[in-house]
Structure formats: C-alpha cells, structure tokens
Amino acid sequence: MTDRPGEDSRALTARQLTALVVARATSCAGFFAVLPYLGLWLVEAHGLSGADAGLVVGAAILANRAGGVLLVPLIHRLGLKASVGAGYLGAVVAFALLGMGLQLPASGWLVLAALVGLFLAMATTAMKAQVAAFAPDQRLRGFSYLNMAVNAGSAVGPVIGGFLLEWHASSLPLSAAALDLVALAVVPALPGAWRAPESPRPAGGGGRGRWLPQRRFVAFSLLVCGTWVAYAQVFDVLPAYLGDAVSTRDLGLVFTLNAVLVVALQVPVSALSRRVLNRPRAGFAVLCAAANAVLAAAVLLFAFGRSAGLGLILGAMVLFTLSELVWSPLYDAQVGERRGQLSTTAAYALAGVAWGAAESVGAWLGTLLVVRRSGPEALSPAAAPYWGAAALALLTGLAMSWGGRRTTDKPLGGREGNAHVVDVSAGS
Template identity: 25%
Template sequence: MKELLKLYIDSYRGLSRPAWLLALVMLVNRTGAMVLPFLGIYMTQALHFSISEVGVVLACFGLGAVTGSWLGGWLTDRFGNFWVQTISLLASVPLFMAAPLFTSVKGLAAVIYILSVVTESFRPANSVSVARYARPENITRAFSLNRMAINLGFSIGPALGGFLASISYHWIFYGNALGAFIASLVFIAFFAKRKGNTRPKPTAGKGDKPSSRPLSPYRDWTFLLFSLFCCIYAICFFQLLSTLPLFYQQGHALNEKQVGIILGFSGFVVVVFEMLLVHIAERRLSYASSIFIGTALCAVSFALLPIPTGYWILYASIFLLSISEILAMPFMASVAVQRASKQTQGAYMGLNALAFSAAHVFSPFLGTRIADHYGFNVLWWGTAAVLMCVAWGLYLVVRKL
C-alpha cells in the first residue's frame, strides 16, 4: 500500500505550473459540457427525431469537428495557441445559447455543424499549449493531467446535465454556454501575458536538417496509417457519446438522471486512476504496448454489453472503457508530439485531433444505423471484433514510429 501511495504521489511530481493552470481551464470548460452526452436523447425525446435522423445530426457534429480540427491546427501554427483557444471559447457562447431555437433536422444539423467547428478548433491549440508548457520528460503525464481535468469535468457535467435535462432540455445548452464563458475568463486571466503563448520562431526539429523544410504530417505515410487506426479506435470508442446513451435508455429503460450517473462514473474512474496508471505505464510499458492494451480493453468493454445480467454489467463495461481511454489516448497524443518538429506541432496535433474528430462523423452515423437495422447486440459484437484488429494494427505501426 505504501509503495502504491508513493507511485500515486510521484505521478504528480515534476509537472509545471502552466500545465496545472491549463488543466484548471479544461476542468471549468468540461464541467459545463452537457450538450453532447444528451444530444441524442434530446432529439428523440424532445424533438421526436427518429434514430436515423439523430445519426444525421450527430454526423454533422463530426463533420464540424473534422473542419475545426484542421482549421485549429492551421490557425495555431500561424497565430499562436492563445488566440485560437480564446476565440474558440468566446465564440461558442452565443452558439450554445441559440441552438435550442432550431428544432428541425436541417436547422439543428446546421447549427450543430457550426458549433462543432468553433469548439473543436480549440483542441489542437490546447494540445500545442500542453506540449510547449510541459517538460520533455513529463509530456505524456502533462497530457494525462489535462485529460484528467477533462474527465473530472465530464464526471460532473453529465450528472448536472441529467438534473437540468429533467427540468428542461434547453438548460443543458445554457449550462454549456455558461461553462465556456467562465473557462474563457479563467484562460485569459492566466495566459494572456504568459511567455510562450505566441508561436515560436521556426527551429529545426529533431532529425531535421537546419535548411530542410519540415515534413508535413500529410506526407508522413507511417503517421497517416497511425492516424487511420486512431480514427477507427475513436469511431468505436465514441459510441459512448451517441448510441451508448440510447442503449441505456431503450435497452435498460434508464432515465436521464441514471444515464448521467453512469457517464459521470466514467469520468470519475479516469480522474482516480489516470495519473497513476499512466505513470506506471511510462515506467514499465512501451507506447506500443500501452496503446495495444488500452485498445484491447475497449473491445472487451463492448463485448460485455450484450450479456443480460442487469445494471452491474453496464458499470463493469464503462469501467473497462475508462481504463481503455487512460492507457490509449494520452500515448496516442505523445506519439504525435514526438513525431513533429516545433514548427509543425500545430499540423501534427491538428491531424491527430482530425483523426478523432472524423470519428464523430462515422461513429453516430454507422452506430445508429446498425442499431436501427440489426439491433444493439450486433453493434456491440461487431465493435469488439473491429477493435481487436485495430489493437494489433496500432501495436505494429507504433513500433515503427
């Protein structure tokens, strides 16, 4: 027990003050993130959309995320991560406030697309901030700290969102707007004058010749293959935000509060275990091994869902899904950072974010249609089989990287 406690304390040592401040901003922002976990339920219950129509709107969120990830990376390399993050947070506030006014499939799809472009442009800029403020030897743990803050917010946000949704679904949009506004104020207060907010002058990256042009991630074929596997992993994982809440409601008759508690439990697991497990994985596992184990656990989590044994199987599944996230995602981000030179960090992190954002297009679109035509059990077994193949693909590619 003492050794475990020592490991837990050591996992937080050496992290810079800016890394902690970035984590605080993410905590505030994600505590207000209530819309996406309940968007599918909102459309079926309040707007009476079919499951297929829900898939169309959620796919538009994914298309916006793809656009926003590319745009955020491009803008970050040109104007700096500070301005991209600030504008993204502030511009999202009126969009969240206006979203409940759109009640048709086309209207809601359009506003969700625009909202997604704005909010997802934040991700590559924020990743560059984490990479630049972290000490090189602690970069994976810095990403983990940031993700821990995201998940702590995610454990609070859905639970609070479930309570607000039981009063009125409009309140989840207003709550998200308030969270983004407070996060923008905190971010500006901490980072407006902090050194490192502007883009540094181009310098040769590791392995680059001083006079050579940095390799674009879109010409880095090994990294492109890695990003493809990350995208497929994310397509499966992001069932958490689309078909999984619908399965909880339709397959197990859970109400909004109960769905919020399960999703909140996922964030709680990540908050408790992420820094410790990442610290252990850094010491004992390679990037390839950690990502392989994380992806395989994701497969097991979905394979458990068809087992008809009551509510406890839902918590066992979400627990394994959370551990999968801990072991896979921070190391995927670290692979992107290590592969990039300083002047292409925005592009590489943008492509890494693009891989996950593209999953927001395909995950709800494919998931809702498979569930609608073949049932949820076919969806879960198929997802598990795909993830096992992806686990081996990622292991082989990361070893080459």
Template identity: 75%
Template sequence: MVSRRGAADGADGGRFAALAVARATSCAGFFAVLPYLGLWLVEDRGFSGGRAGLVVGACILANRAGAVLLVSLIHRLGLKSSVVTGYLGAVVVFTLLGTGLRLPFLGWLALAALVGLCLAMSTTAMKAMVAAFPAEQRLRGFSYLNMAVNAGSAVGPVIGGQLLDWHAGLPLAAAALHLVALAVALALPGGWRPSPTPPPAGPAAGSGRARRLLPQRALVQFSLLACGTWLAYAQVMDVLPAYLGSAVNARDLGLVFTLNAVMVVALQVPVSWVSRRVLDRPRGGFGPLWAAAGAVLAVSVLLFAFGRSAGLGLVLAAMVLFTLSELVWSPLYDAQISERRGALSPLAAYALAGVASGAAESVGAWLGTLLVVHRPGTGSVSSAAPYWGAAALALATGAAMWWTGRAPSGGRPSTHQPPPAVAGAETEAEEEGEGNDHDVDVSARA
C-alpha cells in the same frame, strides 16, 4: 504589505482557476448532450436511427477535426478572442437546438457541425494559450486543463441523464453551462488582439515550413490503424445510451459515464506509471501494450452487448474494463503521434491525427446509432452488431499494432529525435508554444 511573489502567485492562481472553471463548465455542457444526442433526436424529434447517427457524427467530427480548419482564423482573432467567440457560438447554437425549432434534417446537421466547430475553436485556442505560458507554468496549466476536462465529463452525463429522464430541454442546459464558461472566459489572461508575428527568417524558413506540413508514412500508418480503436470507442461513448435506452434509465446511464470520468481522474497517473514500466521491459514495448489494451477493450464492449438483458451491474463492470483500457491506449496514442511525427510540427501532427480519429469516431457513432435504434422486428442479436464488430476491431487493431511495432529495438519506442535544425524553426516553435516541457497524460476526451 503583500510581497511581489505573493501577488504574482495570486495572479497565477486566478489565471489557472479561470482556465479550469471555463474548461470544466464547457465540458460539462458538451457531455451533458453528446452521449444522449442520438437518443434525444429519436425520442423527442422523431429521427430515424440513421439520421440521428449522422447528426451525432457531424458534431463529433467537427469537434475533433475542426482545429485543422480554424488555425488561420484563431491566429487572426487572437487566442482570448477565439475562446470567447467559440463559447458565444456554442451558447447561440445550443439555444437554437433547444427552442423546439422544426428544422429539416440538413438544418440539424448544420447546427450540430457548427457547435462542434465553435468548441474546437475555443479548445484549440485555450491549449495554445497555455502553451504560451512561461516554461515553468505550462505543466501546471495543462494539468489544470486535464483535471477540468475530466471533472466536466464526470458531471455532464449526470446532468444530461437526469434531464433526459425528466424530459426537459437537454440542449438548453448545455447553453446555460456554456454561458457560465463564456462569463469566466472574459477573465482569462491576454489581450483581445493577436500578437504581431515576425516574418520568417530567410528562405530556409519557408522550405522548413513546407517540410513540416507533410506527414510521413509512419504517422499516416499509425493514425489509420488507430481508427479501429476509435470506432470501438464510439460504440461506448456515443452509442451506448441509444443501445441501452429501453433497458437502463437515463439517470443510471449518467452514473455509468461518471464512473468512467472518476476512474480516469483517480487512476491515470498510476496506470501511466505501470505502462511506462511495461514499455521499458525487454519483452514489453508499444506493440504488446497496445494489444493488451485492445484485448481488454474487446472484452468490455462484448459485456456492453449483453447490457440490455443483464442490467446495470454488468454495464458497470463493462465500464470499469473499458476505462482501464482507455487509461492505457489514450496517452499511448498521444505519445506515439509525437514519436512518429518526423519533421512535422507538433501542432500539425496532432491536428492531422485529430482528423483521422475524429472521422473514425464520427463514422462509428453514425453506423452504431443506425444499427442499434429499435425497429419493429429487429432482434437483440442484430441490434448488438456494432458491439460484436467493435470487439473484433479492437482485437484486430491490437494485433496490427503489435506487428507494426516489431522493430530491431524490440518494439520499444525510442526517444523522439527532432529533425535537423532549420533556420528560423526554433523561433517558430517558441511562437507556437511547441516545447516538450509540458507533456502530460491526457485522456481521449481532451
């Protein structure tokens, strides 16, 4: 006879497995398309570099920042229904993109933004679903999601690169992978209807909610400064295939992106341990650590700039340096948002920061694709301009972060102190799953 504990462990294992498989297959589908979308639009659809960059940017912006627009809708639909709806929408849109429709530019732009919104809905709802788990299960749930994200982003570029090399239907592969995610999502925990929300506890709760919707100067300043890093990040994760398309074949480029994801999975924990040691040193702290990561990022994008002439070996070396930088600044970015959010709720803080980072990556993807796509008479130096600019931005952002991080405490981030209690705030935080006991190191692509 199976014990109650054994049955519970089996149910929990099935729940976590469903979360991981759905998230991994969705990420694989998204990253099978995103790094190559600009190149595919130029080569298979005859787009100019500027228009292809706008389509890529619209997809990124909607995926990164769409959560701000969808919070009310997710609440009305319920978490499980929102995950399923998002994956269903992704299947439909990717299928439309892959059927060879002759759409005007605005049609492609709208579909790219729509698929980004669909995936933003499913991702946000899934994170909220894990945040609603019992406290002792949240860390495990978020860890499963983090591993799933990196596994999917490792497999996706390989699939996309191979399909692009075969001149096969790239969006149709993403539709198939999201169809698998949709099937698995049906087994996720929870009901199909949203849980009733109790009314706020008194007038103080309303004023507390208003205070928690207004970002403070520290968060706004940090989010805007970090945009320089996100612009540099976009030149690698979103523009690189278009830049190297004539020098490195798509299959090898898929392996380059896989190297990035595998390194994130293997090294995030030890690198985060080193980062915490640096943060605690008397001459360390947030500013010097971000500046060092920015310097490594700058070197990596400079190496990518020479990838057209130097070949795959230099591109692989550049990706190693890029990933080492990402392993430092990506979790540091998430931690600083929490440090600087003030009275803002965690959900609102990360949503607003996502608007800034998504806008920066979107602009970077559009501008980079516009400048690197080959035109008659365009030289290699001018087409590498986004990478020179990205290196300068990475260095400038690091210097700015070092300067703003200088404080009487030596620039070391202090432990976040929650704002004074407001009537009803504790209940509200529990409902939204905003506890601090599920912090994990999450990569930028999560």
C-alpha cells in the same frame, strides 16, 4: 537545452496543470450542457422543425470535429496561447448570441452553432499543441490531466443542461457562455507565451513540411481509428443496443461510473503508464497491446449485457474505463512523437478529424446493425457490432504494438520542426 526544436524539457508546473484542467473541464461542461438539448431547445423555444434542428446540431458537431484543420493557418499566425484565448472568447460570444432570444431563420442558428464548434475546436487544438511542446514524459502527464478534465466536464455538463432546461430553458446557452468565460479567465496561467515565435523552418523544405503528413504519421492515425470504432460501440451505440433490457436510470449509472473512475484513477494510472514507457524495451508496444486487449474484453462483455444484467454491464464499464485511461492520453502524446515534419498544430488537427470520423462511422454502423435487431443472446445479430469491435481492438493493439517496437524518444521520419516554440516559465 531541449531535446528537439520546439520541445521544452522542463516539467509542467502545478499552476499550469490546474489551468489546463480548469479550462478544459469548464469548456467541455459548457459544450455538453447545450449540445444534448440543443435540438429540443430550438424546437420548443424557437419553433424550428425537427429536420432543421437536426441540421443545426449536426453543424455544431461537425465544426467541433473538423474545425481544427480549417483554423490551422490562423493558429499559426496568432500563436498557441493567444489561439486558446481567442477560441474561448469566440465561444463566449457565440453562446451569448444563442441565448439572447434572437429570432433567426434556421440558417442563422446553424451559423451560430457552427461558430461554437469552430471556436472550441480552435482552443482545443492549440491547447493540445501546447502540451505536445513538452518532453515525452511530460506530454503523457499533460494529456492525462486533459483526459480527466474532458470526462469531468462531459459528465457535469448534461446535468447542468438538464436542470436548466426544466427550470429556465432560455438561460441554457448563457450557462455555457459563463462556463467558457471561466475557461477564458485561466488562459493566462496556461503554458507558453502569448505570442510564441516560430522556430526555423527545416532546411530545403520551405514551409511545405508543416502541412504534408508523412507515411508513418498517416499509418499511425489510421490504425488508431480501430480503437475509436470500438469506443463508439460503447459511448454511442450502447443505449440503443441495451434498449428495454436496462432502464434509463441504470444506464445513466453506468456512464456516471465511467466519469467517476476517470477522475479518480487517471493520475495514478498515467503515472504507472509513464513507468512502463520508461522501460528500456517495448514500453509503448506493451501499453498499446494491453490497453486494446482490455478494451476488446470490455466490448465482449457488453455483448452479453441484454441477458446478463446490470452487474456484468458495470463490470464491463470498469474494464472499458481502465483501457481508456491508458490509450486516450497515450495516443494524444504519440501524435507529438510521430508527426515528422508536420507542425504540431496541424498534426493534432488532422488526427482529430480522422479519429472523429472513425467514431462517427462506428456509431453509424453500430446503430444501423443494432436498431430493430431482436434477440437477447450475445450471438444474436444485434450483438454483431460488439464482436466486430472486439476483433478490431485486438487487431489494432497488435498492429500498433508491432509498430511501437520501433518507437523511441527520437523523432520518427527525421528531424522535426515545430511551428511554435513554447516558453514555459514558472510564472507564466
């Protein structure tokens, strides 16, 4: 018996968790093996102009961020597990076409890159909805493993891509196709049935509730954007901010430290987070406020990075990672808690677009303020994005913790309906 319609109270099995990690890690590795080098590859191997190559890369990123929303009706029709498989299969085909040596105009490359982003967005959105169908403690566990897999894949992918670009550039997209083929191979072991039946629609609401976000979900999604803007100052703006103060090799070490710590600590930190969440009072409020406070401290330390040296930057990255280990899976799990009448698939698609937009705006604004701003001091104009991000993270934590005092295991905004009932048997 489950607590809510579409929710499975059983634990994720070791086989299912392994399949989730392998699929997510290999698909991320494939995407990030190509994305950082796609523009250069198109210019050097296919003669595109810099402007055209930039449009192609932008199309892949935009489709990957927003594609989940566009494909929600198709995911509902196919079912979650079939959608994950279809997404990875489509990515394999699109990457293979990119690597076949075709002579295409810029518009042709743009379409193929956009298809890569769309197919991977389809698989990611459906996979998150699969995990969200479990009970709250299992959701946090599943999203913790997914966060670990994403960081592992995004760390390994650029290494693979950089090696191939030097050794055999023409095989760059084919390596991504091979990695997505591995992800496709483990889809049968993922949670759920291939064609999950739809649960009954809420009485009196027709099907509209699956598409209309309620106020609490909108408020939650927008508040979380503050954390993502702060996140962008580290992952998207930091190389531009540090500039000549830190060598490229040392900067690579900083980001490698983040990936290693996520892989090593995500599971134990998530176990601790689950214990805090199970406390009878304000578990979410404590976690959210603490994670954003640590994030604020980390970005403040990064503000001193131009003058303080590598040691302080590494310490700041440790704090940043500890924060990320808590808030990243926690927010993903809360989407399933706070979606109201919205379908699980639509909820994760809409949240993904909002958070992707917040990261993009944060990266744009931070880069705008950092580039061509001089001064090594932490109070120089170039450090303004980091002071602003620290304040924003603190405000986000306070606002989220205040709202989190009302969070329980009961659905927010009334009885929830789910577009899919996921059958998770031990042998699936």
